Amino acid sequence: MHTLLTPAVLAAEDHYYGRRYAVTKTTPPRDAFSLEERAFIESRDSFYLSTISESGWPYIQHRGGPAGFLKVSGPHELLFADYGGNRQMLSVGSLSQNDRVCLFLMDYAARERLKILGHAKVLDAREHPDLVERSAPSGGHAAKVERVFVIEVLSFDWNCPKFITPRYTADEVQTAVEPLKARIKQLEEKLATLQDGATEQA
Numbered sequence: 001m002h003t004l005l006t007p008a009v010l011a012a013e014d015h016y017y018g019r020r021y022a023v024t025k026t027t028p029p030r031d032a033f034s035l036e037e038r039a040f041i042e043s044r045d046s047f048y049l050s051t052i053s054e055s056g057w058p059y060i061q062h063r064g065g066p067a068g069f070l071k072v073s074g075p076h077e078l079l080f081a082d083y084g085g086n087r088q089m090l091s092v093g094s095l096s097q098n099d100r101v102c103l104f105l106m107d108y109a110a111r112e113r114l115k116i117l118g119h120a121k122v123l124d125a126r127e128h129p130d131l132v133e134r135s136a137p138s139g140g141h142a143a144k145v146e147r148v149f150v151i152e153v154l155s156f157d158w159n160c161p162k163f164i165t166p167r168y169t170a171d172e173v174q175t176a177v178e179p180l181k182a183r184i185k186q187l188e189e190k191l192a193t194l195q196d197g198a199t200e201q202a
Contacts, residue, residue: 032075111161
């Protein structure tokens, strides 16, 4: 990511590896989501969101929901509905002073991860019913939407799979074992038939 390759980062690359990533002096054009990014983002059921507090400390929160709750609303825009949680309002308060965010999206099973940089604004759901309708996950939600996050995407980057430990959700495990369960049932039924036949012969 061009934005993150600062002089200090390049100096560290020189120190440890004797080389640095090439950085142009002109700002590159903003990354636009392709179909690949859109499919990946809209298949996620969670992501991590980092903000910068007024005291200068980074803060990371987890956001989760049904697959597709983080919506690609344009080539450079994301949005998602936000609900009441612990009512600390840490991310919302921080964003009112510094709109920079980083999103970290993981697919542990496929060992893929996508990092997204952007500028976010938080809108009161009571004042933006149109955005609530656009951002609310399909199938509804037990809680009421309180806010809508709108993220103007600056750039994104795919990371290598190295050191990502594969992990699977309960639904993914269930899908994987369904054929095995079906096969076990077939074998049990066959075994029962053979046992009944042996009993009759005896």
